[in-house]
Amino acid sequence: MRDSVERKALLERRARPGESPYGIVILDEAHKARGSATPSGEREPNNLLQFMSRIALKARHVILGTATPIQTDPMDLWDLMKVLGSGADHVLGDDLSRWRNRPEDALRLIRGEVRPRAEADAWEWLRNPLPPGAEREALVRLHQAELRHARHGRGHRPLPCRS
Numbered sequence: 001m002r003d004s005v006e007r008k009a010l011l012e013r014r015a016r017p018g019e020s021p022y023g024i025v026i027l028d029e030a031h032k033a034r035g036s037a038t039p040s041g042e043r044e045p046n047n048l049l050q051f052m053s054r055i056a057l058k059a060r061h062v063i064l065g066t067a068t069p070i071q072t073d074p075m076d077l078w079d080l081m082k083v084l085g086s087g088a089d090h091v092l093g094d095d096l097s098r099w100r101n102r103p104e105d106a107l108r109l110i111r112g113e114v115r116p117r118a119e120a121d122a123w124e125w126l127r128n129p130l131p132p133g134a135e136r137e138a139l140v141r142l143h144q145a146e147l148r149h150a151r152h153g154r155g156h157r158p159l160p161c162r163s
Contacts (some may be wrong), residue, residue, distance in 0.1 A: 003071035030064035056086035
């Protein structure tokens with residue numbers, strides 16, 4: 001998506017404090033959004049991937065549609081996972097996560113080419129994106145409130161968190 005009036009309007013949309021400008025963003029043909037390797041080894045996103053990454057930060061929910069998430073390189077899949085993980089640490093973890101910072105190692109692990117050498121190493125892969133234990137109480141209270149709301153016949157009320 002090149003610089004256009006539409007792109008600018010979508011990315012500049014604002015919301016009330018504590019809300020997302022978009023409830024859900026559905027992006028089809030997501031496989032066309034990908035990065036390419038630079039001489040320094042970094043991934044350079046194409047225009048569509050840049051747009052998708054920015055719009056995902058403005059949405060509570062993101063759905064990517066594609067039948068072929070890997071077009072030319074397994075890192076294409078990681079590009080899309082990063083879009084899904086924009087503002088949603090439970091997808092790939094927070095900024096310190098190995099899933100975000102070491103995607104090549106993650107792919108080797110997923111393919112079974114390497115295994116964690118010790119329990120502590122395996123734990124480093126598992127613990128982030130797992131939510132901290134303190135979040136459990138908040139999630140339980142939120143779920144209980146949702147159930148009470150539904151029991152009183154008020155219908156479905158959207159949860160105030162991104163999934």
